[in-house]
Amino acid sequence: METIAAIVTSPGTAAVSIIRLSGSISHEVIKRISNISDEELIPGSFKLKWIIEKTENIENKIDQALILNFKAPKSFTGEDVIEIQCHGGSWLSKKILELCLENGARLAKPGEFTERALLNKKIDLSQAEGILDLIHSRTELSGANAVNLYQGFLGQKIKTMRDALLKLLAELIACIDFPDEVDEYPVKKFTEKLSFTILDIEDILRSEKSGQILREGFKVALAGKPNAGKSSLLNTLLKNDRAIVTDIAGTTRDIIEESMNLNGIPVVLSDTAGIRDSDDTVEKIGIELSKKAIQGADLILWLEDINNVTDYDNFKNEIEELKQSFPDKDFLVIGTKVDLLDETNENLNSSNFNLVISNETQLNIEELKNYIYNKANPELKSVADSCNVSINSRQADLLRQCKESLAKALEAADSGIAHDFWTIDLKAAIARLGEITGDDLTEEILDNMFSQFCIGK
Numbered sequence: 001m002e003t004i005a006a007i008v009t010s011p012g013t014a015a016v017s018i019i020r021l022s023g024s025i026s027h028e029v030i031k032r033i034s035n036i037s038d039e040e041l042i043p044g045s046f047k048l049k050w051i052i053e054k055t056e057n058i059e060n061k062i063d064q065a066l067i068l069n070f071k072a073p074k075s076f077t078g079e080d081v082i083e084i085q086c087h088g089g090s091w092l093s094k095k096i097l098e099l100c101l102e103n104g105a106r107l108a109k110p111g112e113f114t115e116r117a118l119l120n121k122k123i124d125l126s127q128a129e130g131i132l133d134l135i136h137s138r139t140e141l142s143g144a145n146a147v148n149l150y151q152g153f154l155g156q157k158i159k160t161m162r163d164a165l166l167k168l169l170a171e172l173i174a175c176i177d178f179p180d181e182v183d184e185y186p187v188k189k190f191t192e193k194l195s196f197t198i199l200d201i202e203d204i205l206r207s208e209k210s211g212q213i214l215r216e217g218f219k220v221a222l223a224g225k226p227n228a229g230k231s232s233l234l235n236t237l238l239k240n241d242r243a244i245v246t247d248i249a250g251t252t253r254d255i256i257e258e259s260m261n262l263n264g265i266p267v268v269l270s271d272t273a274g275i276r277d278s279d280d281t282v283e284k285i286g287i288e289l290s291k292k293a294i295q296g297a298d299l300i301l302w303l304e305d306i307n308n309v310t311d312y313d314n315f316k317n318e319i320e321e322l323k324q325s326f327p328d329k330d331f332l333v334i335g336t337k338v339d340l341l342d343e344t345n346e347n348l349n350s351s352n353f354n355l356v357i358s359n360e361t362q363l364n365i366e367e368l369k370n371y372i373y374n375k376a377n378p379e380l381k382s383v384a385d386s387c388n389v390s391i392n393s394r395q396a397d398l399l400r401q402c403k404e405s406l407a408k409a410l411e412a413a414d415s416g417i418a419h420d421f422w423t424i425d426l427k428a429a430i431a432r433l434g435e436i437t438g439d440d441l442t443e444e445i446l447d448n449m450f451s452q453f454c455i456g457k
């Protein structure tokens with residue numbers, strides 16, 4: 001394998017930057033560009049040395065750096081690895097990388113270090129996805145899920161399932177190949193085993209939604225009529241004047257999307273244009289975008305200025321119509337600007353609203369946050385202190401395909417056809433599980449997976 005090199009820290013001014021080398025000539029490269037000696041290259045050690053640009057006549061000191069040495073197979077990639085911790089700054093790290101490239105290494109592709117760790121069986125594919133999740137995680141719960149995936153908790157479950165199916169396949173093949181020596185495989189035993197595996201798969205599949213929330217965030221749309229206080233609520237929740245707030249109806253046109261960390265749950269808030277009949281071209285486009293945001297949201301906060309509600313029957317009908325337009329959506333109807341009502345006003349006790357709030361006095365803002373938190377997904381809270389992993393969409397798709405194949409194999413066995421036919425779908429199911437862990441790797445999987453990584457990982 002060629003020796004690869006990359007800057008693994010993010011560019012810009014910083015105290016320290018790290019350049020990583022991996023491959024069979026990593027040690028050669030570092031000797032060519034520093035004053036480290038063979039004796040000093042002790043596996044698992046670090047040395048403070050000079051990085052030197054060596055030309056025919058002169059040796060030019062570039063920086064004093066800490067050189068970490070890992071010997072194959074005891075490294076992240078399973079190969080000889082050198083890490084150079086130099087002083088930060090984009091010029092310096094680029095210069096040292098250039099020296100590595102001029103002295104025998106080539107630039108690593110995105111995710112290539114992790115890909116090598118996978119190919120050298122240091123990690124499985126689901127663990128590689130765990131690393132990717134960890135890098136992109138936005139909250140402690142996303143991070144905890146990523147760490148569980150990286151530790152191989154999902155990979156182990158899948159491997160156990162796959163091994164059991166492989167054993168079953170071997171037993172079936174023995175019955176087919178040696179009918180005189182091996183008894184026919186009992187249908188009941190076969191269907192029972194597959195049914196249990198299907199139940200296990202369904203159990204894992206239940207974490208798909210929480211996996212989506214942990215990776216992409218729980219999507220909350222702030223919608224309602226113009227001037228209801230949507231942008232003000234966005235600013236209140238973010239504790240930041242992110243959106244423009246005015247008393248002019250129709251202020252917000254484009255969707256404003258912002259993320260927040262709600263006690264560990266990543267939440268994506270979308271402030272939308274107020275929905276009303278309008279002749280204004282730009283506002284009309286904004287309103288269409290609002291409807292799309294509602295369609296894509298996990299929860300819609302429908303805001304209504306409580307002071308404007310005078311006809312309750314009409315209001316109820318409007319809300320009913322709204323819910324019918326988005327039948328599968330979850331709405332929380334919120335009465336806003338409650339601070340402008342006097343305490344005797346009957347709207348205050350109105351059961352027409354799920355919640356009444358004030359951005360001005362912060363009334364019920366904490367309650368609203370708790371509501372969103374509890375709604376996000378009750379299972380999420382157990383991620384941090386368990387070995388559970390919430391799966392991603394690739395893993396979910398493969399599990400669904402596996403389940404389908406198992407169901408077909410079950411059908412084949414039940415219908416009384418020959419054992420040969422049972423094995424076709426069983427083999428397909430095993431292959432899908434193998435794709436989750438990378439035991440059945442294709443070029444396509446590798447390319448898709450590692451193109452999402454950054455250079456240096």
Ligand SMILES: Nc1nc2c(ncn2[C@@H]2O[C@H](COP(=O)(O)OP(=O)(O)OP(=O)(O)O)[C@@H](O)[C@H]2O)c(=O)[nH]1
Pocket residue numbers: 225226227228229230231232233244245246247248249250251252253272273274275336337338339340357358359360361
């Ligand atoms: N008294 C009071 N005024 C509020 C409250 N929330 C918002 N407002 C005022 O209501 C007006 C409209 O607020 P926005 O947040 O811009 O309303 P919006 O729903 O985003 O309006 P559009 O973007 O036009 O759809 C502003 O003048 C705000 O200061 C509140 O809780 N109490």
Ligand SMILES: [Mg+2]
Pocket residue numbers: 230231232243244251252271272274
């Ligand atoms: Mg607005």
